[in-house]
Amino acid sequence: MNQALAEATARPPKVSAASVARACGVSPATVSYVMNGKPGVSPETRRHVIRVANELGFRPNGHAGQQEPQLNRVIGLILPNIVNQMYTGWAENIITATARDGFEVFVATTQDNPDTLAQVASTLAARNVDGVIIAAALREDSRALRTLRQRRIPYICLSRRSDHLPGDFVGIDDDTAATQLMQHVLDHGYREIATVIGPRFSTASLAREQAFVRTAAAAETTIAGERKISTRLNRDGGRVAAEKLLATAKPPRAIVCGSDEIAIGVMEHALSLGLRIPEDLAVVGSDGLPHSRSALVGLTTIVQPVQEMAEKAFDLLLKQITKPSNTFTHSLCEHRLHIGRTCGCPPADTTRR
Amino acid sequence: MNQALAEATARPPKVSAASVARACGVSPATVSYVMNGKPGVSPETRRHVIRVANELGFRPNGHAGQQEPQLNRVIGLILPNIVNQMYTGWAENIITATARDGFEVFVATTQDNPDTLAQVASTLAARNVDGVIIAAALREDSRALRTLRQRRIPYICLSRRSDHLPGDFVGIDDDTAATQLMQHVLDHGYREIATVIGPRFSTASLAREQAFVRTAAAAETTIAGERKISTRLNRDGGRVAAEKLLATAKPPRAIVCGSDEIAIGVMEHALSLGLRIPEDLAVVGSDGLPHSRSALVGLTTIVQPVQEMAEKAFDLLLKQITKPSNTFTHSLCEHRLHIGRTCGCPPADTTRR
DNA sequence: GCGTCGCATTAAGCAACGTTAAGTAGATTT
DNA sequence: AAATCTACTTAACGTTGCTTAATGCGACGC
Numbered sequence: 001m002n003q004a005l006a007e008a009t010a011r012p013p014k015v016s017a018a019s020v021a022r023a024c025g026v027s028p029a030t031v032s033y034v035m036n037g038k039p040g041v042s043p044e045t046r047r048h049v050i051r052v053a054n055e056l057g058f059r060p061n062g063h064a065g066q067q068e069p070q071l072n073r074v075i076g077l078i079l080p081n082i083v084n085q086m087y088t089g090w091a092e093n094i095i096t097a098t099a100r101d102g103f104e105v106f107v108a109t110t111q112d113n114p115d116t117l118a119q120v121a122s123t124l125a126a127r128n129v130d131g132v133i134i135a136a137a138l139r140e141d142s143r144a145l146r147t148l149r150q151r152r153i154p155y156i157c158l159s160r161r162s163d164h165l166p167g168d169f170v171g172i173d174d175d176t177a178a179t180q181l182m183q184h185v186l187d188h189g190y191r192e193i194a195t196v197i198g199p200r201f202s203t204a205s206l207a208r209e210q211a212f213v214r215t216a217a218a219a220e221t222t223i224a225g226e227r228k229i230s231t232r233l234n235r236d237g238g239r240v241a242a243e244k245l246l247a248t249a250k251p252p253r254a255i256v257c258g259s260d261e262i263a264i265g266v267m268e269h270a271l272s273l274g275l276r277i278p279e280d281l282a283v284v285g286s287d288g289l290p291h292s293r294s295a296l297v298g299l300t301t302i303v304q305p306v307q308e309m310a311e312k313a314f315d316l317l318l319k320q321i322t323k324p325s326n327t328f329t330h331s332l333c334e335h336r337l338h339i340g341r342t343c344g345c346p347p348a349d350t351t352r353r
Numbered sequence: 354m355n356q357a358l359a360e361a362t363a364r365p366p367k368v369s370a371a372s373v374a375r376a377c378g379v380s381p382a383t384v385s386y387v388m389n390g391k392p393g394v395s396p397e398t399r400r401h402v403i404r405v406a407n408e409l410g411f412r413p414n415g416h417a418g419q420q421e422p423q424l425n426r427v428i429g430l431i432l433p434n435i436v437n438q439m440y441t442g443w444a445e446n447i448i449t450a451t452a453r454d455g456f457e458v459f460v461a462t463t464q465d466n467p468d469t470l471a472q473v474a475s476t477l478a479a480r481n482v483d484g485v486i487i488a489a490a491l492r493e494d495s496r497a498l499r500t501l502r503q504r505r506i507p508y509i510c511l512s513r514r515s516d517h518l519p520g521d522f523v524g525i526d527d528d529t530a531a532t533q534l535m536q537h538v539l540d541h542g543y544r545e546i547a548t549v550i551g552p553r554f555s556t557a558s559l560a561r562e563q564a565f566v567r568t569a570a571a572a573e574t575t576i577a578g579e580r581k582i583s584t585r586l587n588r589d590g591g592r593v594a595a596e597k598l599l600a601t602a603k604p605p606r607a608i609v610c611g612s613d614e615i616a617i618g619v620m621e622h623a624l625s626l627g628l629r630i631p632e633d634l635a636v637v638g639s640d641g642l643p644h645s646r647s648a649l650v651g652l653t654t655i656v657q658p659v660q661e662m663a664e665k666a667f668d669l670l671l672k673q674i675t676k677p678s679n680t681f682t683h684s685l686c687e688h689r690l691h692i693g694r695t696c697g698c699p700p701a702d703t704t705r706r
Numbered sequence: 707g708c709g710t711c712g713c714a715t716t717a718a719g720c721a722a723c724g725t726t727a728a729g730t731a732g733a734t735t736t
Numbered sequence: 737a738a739a740t741c742t743a744c745t746t747a748a749c750g751t752t753g754c755t756t757a758a759t760g761c762g763a764c765g766c
Contacts, residue, residue: 017724027745032725042743082445083643085438092435095462104476107460109448123457235643268648290588295621296650370714380755385715395753 015058024052076106076124076132085289093310110136118143125151131317138201139163154320160202170313172335177302178211186219190254194227196241197258208258238265260285260292278344300343303336377405429459429477429485438642446663463489471496478504484670491554492516507673509666513555523666525688530655531564539572543607547580549594550611561611591618613638613645631697653696656689
């Protein structure tokens with residue numbers, strides 16, 4: 001007990017800039033200049049100071065000055081779930097990006113439940129995170145964002161945003177992407193088309209559905225109400241939607257999905273009914289997950305630049321953390337249409353990667 | 354107060370905030386600030402005070418002390434990566450399980466780099482997490498575990514463990530599972546067999562490979578050295594391995610993989626060569642990811658009970674946190690052999706879910 | 707029921723530290 | 737030799753982080 005206490009009580013000795021200064025025979029000011037990359041120090045002295053500082057294990061993060069006041073170097077990441085590879089892809093890249101700057105990440109999931117979202121935001125706020133990246137924002141319910149705003153915790157919306165509260169946003173141009181995707185399906189000549197999207201409380205899902213319908217309408221193809229399905233954002237959601245769509249007397253010839261996971265669920269069900277893809281039913285998605293693009297699946301889909309989006313999001317967040325501002329940035333990243341074979345294009349088009 | 358009385362009534366002597374303050378060389382005020390989450394205390398001191406307070410068993414409310422001794426209610430989760438769905442599956446379930454008890458989760462990834470692992474463990478320790486679940490343990494390098502042990506932070510190894518350091522462990526019986534899987538492949542009559550596993554610094558990968566080889570040998574089938582490949586634990590690793598295996602003069606008739614992601618990579622490459630699965634090449638995996646079991650892929654594989662493992666791991670961790678003990682539990686969960694069609698079994702066997 | 711004591715909380719004070727503007731010595735240029 | 741520039745020091749400042757001291761509150765003795 002006593003020994004344990006002694007061990008626990010032993011605190012690593014702190015190294016001050018002054019001690020570094022003394023150790024290499026310069027003034028504290030010089031050390032300060034070196035550590036902050038300010039001019040006015042000869043390269044020779046600079047090198048020497050850096051070397052000694054490293055040897056002594058000097059951490060400029062001591063305590064004082066305008067050194068980022070009280071940064072915990074922790075950010076929160078709120079995702080709808082961590083099963084959909086779209087989200088884990090972002091998570092992976094965000095974790096990598098943050099690690100570069102010495103940040104840790106709290107990952108929280110909401111299952112798209114508004115109350116969970118609100119509660120998670122409070123919890124994160126209570127934990128004094130330096131900022132939050134939210135990929136689970138809801139159109140109507142901005143409680144979470146409001147909480148963060150009140151506590152002056154910067155946040156970035158990723159992919160989805162709130163209808164009411166302004167703020168920084170990183171995403172793709174859902175409208176254009178969805179338009180291109182639907183246009184490609186129309187170009188195949190399909191006219192009996194159904195759409196299956198994620199929950200309409202997601203701005204991304206809604207924007208895609210609207211673009212799907214508008215583009216189809218422009219080609220004089222009406223998508224009836226019972227052929228516009230909103231479902232859960234996973235394989236199972238797709239399966240349920242496909243059950244409804246394919247059980248009707250006149251099933252659609254093509255199903256345009258607002259998510260790859262949904263598309264895969266749809267295809268699974270179609271296959272279990274003995275339908276061939278794309279001969280009997282064309283299916284396209286929109287996320288560009290690695291495994292749906294693979295040769296095994298060959299899904300035609302919109303590819304989102306996951307890494308770029310993740311890095312951009314953290315970048316913006318870091319900017320808000322270090323230099324809070326009231327001007328909000330909307331950053332739209334370039335998407336890409338990936339042609340697989342599930343839309344009916346010849347397999348030759350299936351490029352690797 | 355009356356020490357004799359306290360002892361006589363067998364009640365533990367109550368620990369005052371002042372004594373905690375003395376024990377870690379700060380003022381009572383500082384302890385108070387820490388216990389109430391008030392600002393004005395450096396993170397370093399805060400962690401230190403919390404650690405000492407926990408060790409002394411300090412209850413914040415002298416009389417109405419119903420609360421646990423100030424836990425951070427944060428655990429760390431160390432994964433090799435967050436792309437492989439095996440890991441995200443565990444992560445999802447661990448996050449859910451911990452949320453029920455009001456715990457938050459730090460997710461860190463190592464990319465299976467020993468230095469990153471060691472560093473991540475230090476960082477988590479510095480953040481004073483209450484415990485850590487590690488699914489990225491390395492056989493040889495137990496620096497990370499040692500760090501945690503020194504700081505008296507409980508940890509649970511998930512799926513992989515260290516060769517050197519004992520500790521709680523949750524996993525499946527890799528040996529039995531791998532034996533069953535290989536036996537199933539042998540039962541199909543295949544004799545030209547290759548194995549592709551994850552990195553050998555993972556105990557799980559190594560155990561599987563050894564069981565594969567042993568089982569094959571028992572059926573008088575030798576697996577040559579160039580047919581035992583260890584590769585990265587993702588689709589790309591599988592692809593690379595398949596390139597090597599299938600380019601030889603006498604390619605194998607069946608490839609037994611130590612991971613679903615690898616199996617999928619192998620299959621992708623095989624398909625791109627125009628091979629039919631399972632007619633030309635049988636492939637089996639071992640993780641039981643939802644999407645490899647789906648009708649689209651139909652992989653024959655070992656199914657790990659993800660949720661059960663996650664909950665068990667957190668359960669054990671919580672036990673270690675609340676009541677540290679020196680006896681270690683090895684908890685083996687029941688796996689299941691899922692028969693798909695990639696091994697050559699008739700499609701009829703493909704059961705849903 | 708009132709006063710006192712023990713203990714936790716909170717406000718005010720103060721020392722330590724890193725930053726930066728101003729100052730200075732020496733070297734180089736003009 | 738005066739001027740200028742470089743490389744550093746000195747000194748003042750704003751923060752932070754912790755302590756000392758004052759406050760508040762409930763328990764217990766009288």
